[in-house]
Amino acid sequence: MTRAAVLGAGSWGTAFAKVLADAGTEVTIWARRPEVAKALATEHRNPFYLPDVALPSVSATDDHVEALDGAGIVVLAVPSQSLRGNLEHWKGAIGAALARDDASLLSLAKGIETGTLLRMSQVIGEVTGADEGNIAVLSGPNLAKEIAAEQPAATVIACSDGARAVALQQACANGYFRPYTNTDVIGCEIGGACKNVIALACGIAAGMGLGDNSIASLITRGLAEIIRLGVALGAEPVTLAGLAGVGDLVATCTSPLSRNRSFGHVLGAGGSMEVAQNATHGQVAEGVKSCTSVRALAAAHDVEMPLTEAVHQVCHEGMSVAEAVGNLLGRRIKPE
Structure with a gap:
C-alpha cells in the first residue's frame, strides 16, 4: 500500500488526509502544534479546524x-508564503524520501511567492532539489469543509510526468472525490x-451590497486577467477553462466558505484589514498577500490586470473600496 505524509493540519490538509485515507492510502499527518497531532491521533478529529468531522484511521505526529x-507521497x-521556510526545515527528510522511495511531492498551496515571484512548484524544486x-500540484473547486463532509467534488492533479500524475490520481480517487490529470x-x-485575488x-462587491450582475462581471473579467497572465507564462488556455481555472474561480468567488471572499466582504462593508482578519478567525486569506505578488508578476510580463491592481490598492495602499470601484468603472471602454 502507498503511504502518504500530509505536512500541514489545517482545514485543507486535514480534509485531504481524509480523502487519501478513504481512497485506501495509508496516511500520516504532520501537525506543527503537538496538541493538534494528539487530537488527530487520539480523537480522530481536528477540533481546531474541522471539529465536526470524524476522520478515518490516520496516524499523526508533530515530528516531520x-x-x-x-512515505511515497509527500x-x-x-x-x-510559509512554504519555503517549512521546506528548509523539512528538506533533509524530504531528500531522504526522494532518494529512498522516489517520492512524489504534491503541492496543495496556492499562491505566488512574495519577492521571488515563483510559483509553488518552483519553490519546491529550488529548496528540495527535486526533479x-x-x-x-492539485487545484480545483475544493472547499475543505464540503469535501470533509463527503460532498462530491472534482479536482486536477498536474505533473510534467504524466505517469506520476496518474499514480497520484489513483491514490486519492474515492466515491466523493474525482481527480483528473x-x-x-x-x-x-x-x-x-489568481482566483484568490x-x-x-467579489467579496468586496458583495459587502458593498452589489448584486449578481456585478459578481458575474467580476468573475468573467477576472478570468480574462488570469488567462492573459497564464498564457504569458506558458499555460494552456484550456486548463484555465477547466476545473483548475473556472471551477476553482467560481467556488472561491461565490461561497461563504471561502476565506478570501469572506475577507473581502468585511472590507466591502466598511471594515478594516484588522477586522477582516479577525472575521476569518486567524486563518490565512491567501489573496491578501498574493495580490501583491501576482501584480508584480503581471508587471514583469507586461500583462494588464486591473482587478488585481485594485485589490492590491485596497489591501495595501489604503485606497477606499468606493474609489477602487470608481477607478475600475472609469477605465477606457474597449472591445471585449
Missing part, C-alpha cells in the same frame, strides 16, 4: 521526520493563485 519515514499543505517530474502545471498554479474583489 517520523511523518516522512517510508503532500505539502501549508500556506504559500520537475517528481513535483505535482493534466501536464499543465503552470496553468493549474496560475489559476489557483478575484475572490477578494
Whole structure:
C-alpha cells in the first residue's frame, strides 16, 4: 500500500488526509502544534479546524521526520508564503524520501511567492532539489469543509510526468472525490493563485451590497486577467477553462466558505484589514498577500490586470473600496 505524509493540519490538509485515507492510502499527518497531532491521533478529529468531522484511521505526529519515514507521497499543505521556510526545515527528510522511495511531492498551496515571484512548484524544486517530474500540484473547486463532509467534488492533479500524475490520481480517487490529470502545471498554479485575488474583489462587491450582475462581471473579467497572465507564462488556455481555472474561480468567488471572499466582504462593508482578519478567525486569506505578488508578476510580463491592481490598492495602499470601484468603472471602454 502507498503511504502518504500530509505536512500541514489545517482545514485543507486535514480534509485531504481524509480523502487519501478513504481512497485506501495509508496516511500520516504532520501537525506543527503537538496538541493538534494528539487530537488527530487520539480523537480522530481536528477540533481546531474541522471539529465536526470524524476522520478515518490516520496516524499523526508533530515530528516531520517520523511523518516522512517510508512515505511515497509527500503532500505539502501549508500556506504559500510559509512554504519555503517549512521546506528548509523539512528538506533533509524530504531528500531522504526522494532518494529512498522516489517520492512524489504534491503541492496543495496556492499562491505566488512574495519577492521571488515563483510559483509553488518552483519553490519546491529550488529548496528540495527535486526533479520537475517528481513535483505535482492539485487545484480545483475544493472547499475543505464540503469535501470533509463527503460532498462530491472534482479536482486536477498536474505533473510534467504524466505517469506520476496518474499514480497520484489513483491514490486519492474515492466515491466523493474525482481527480483528473493534466501536464499543465503552470496553468493549474496560475489559476489557483489568481482566483484568490478575484475572490477578494467579489467579496468586496458583495459587502458593498452589489448584486449578481456585478459578481458575474467580476468573475468573467477576472478570468480574462488570469488567462492573459497564464498564457504569458506558458499555460494552456484550456486548463484555465477547466476545473483548475473556472471551477476553482467560481467556488472561491461565490461561497461563504471561502476565506478570501469572506475577507473581502468585511472590507466591502466598511471594515478594516484588522477586522477582516479577525472575521476569518486567524486563518490565512491567501489573496491578501498574493495580490501583491501576482501584480508584480503581471508587471514583469507586461500583462494588464486591473482587478488585481485594485485589490492590491485596497489591501495595501489604503485606497477606499468606493474609489477602487470608481477607478475600475472609469477605465477606457474597449472591445471585449
